[in-house]
Amino acid sequence: MILYGVGMTELTLITEHDGIVDIQMNRPPVNALNLEIVEGLHQAIDQHTASGAKALMLSGREGIYSAGLDVKKLLEMNADEITVFFKSFWGLMAKISKSPIPIAAAITGHSPAGGAVLANFCDYRVGANGSFKIGMNEVFVGLEVPRVIYKGFARHVGEKHATNLMVHGKLMDFNFAHEIGFIDELVEPDQVKMRTLDWLKNLTQLPPLAMNRTRLNAKSEINNLFDEQLIAMSEGYAEGWFDDEVQSRMKYIAENL
Numbered sequence: 292m293i294l295y296g297v298g299m300t301e302l303t304l305i306t307e308h309d310g311i312v313d314i315q316m317n318r319p320p321v322n323a324l325n326l327e328i329v330e331g332l333h334q335a336i337d338q339h340t341a342s343g344a345k346a347l348m349l350s351g352r353e354g355i356y357s358a359g360l361d362v363k364k365l366l367e368m369n370a371d372e373i374t375v376f377f378k379s380f381w382g383l384m385a386k387i388s389k390s391p392i393p394i395a396a397a398i399t400g401h402s403p404a405g406g407a408v409l410a411n412f413c414d415y416r417v418g419a420n421g422s423f424k425i426g427m428n429e430v431f432v433g434l435e436v437p438r439v440i441y442k443g444f445a446r447h448v449g450e451k452h453a454t455n456l457m458v459h460g461k462l463m464d465f466n467f468a469h470e471i472g473f474i475d476e477l478v479e480p481d482q483v484k485m486r487t488l489d490w491l492k493n494l495t496q497l498p499p500l501a502m503n504r505t506r507l508n509a510k511s512e513i514n515n516l517f518d519e520q521l522i523a524m525s526e527g528y529a530e531g532w533f534d535d536e537v538q539s540r541m542k543y544i545a546e547n548l
Contacts, residue, residue, distance in 0.1 A: 302327055303334075310495070311345055313348045313484065314332065314349050315352070316351050321401075322351055323361035329380050340392055346395070347393070348397050348491060350399060354480075362545045378526075380405070387413060388412035393415075396409070398419065399480065399484070401425070411427070411473075416476075418478075422464065425473070428462055429460060433536040437524045437528070442512065447472050476490075
């Protein structure tokens, strides 16, 4: 059964499977992240965590998880609007990482930049077999990769791969992302959600208090960085957005989308 969250204008589609809730990003054509969908994800996570969900799945549409930030929309924003957006976006990263219940990413297709960032802080990542790309290419467009994103990525793939990929702003094909450990499993596209759901079902059969405390213990270094740096990071990113080089590269990307 699909339920639509009130106030989210159907930007997220909600499906419940025996206590596990699939939060599907639904902003055609590529699930570009603007303020409305980011706030919709906040609302959906809060609502279903508070109502007793055992776990959450963050999924995309067929062939696309999320193409990252809505560059065209963000280029129209003034400084105050950009600050609001990045505070919400960074807060969403922290919310996923610090979630009291498991969140797994069903990566149904392409997931560059912001899409990869959200998956980075989930507990598990299942990807679709196919010629898809994933990664965090912030340096390529002139933006710094903050320490918490780097550390979260290095936790999955190791310092050598994290440094090489992030310093060069490289995207990966899904096979390589699986090989180095960022994507935990690769399955056929029509099996991504089912396999993610199965993983969450197996996890939630464990004693929940012990399992969730251990999850958060394992992520404590990352979550401490969020506690220490969240405001500074979001404000710094907002300020950096108006750097001449960033604006030039973003306008080029927007014109060629």
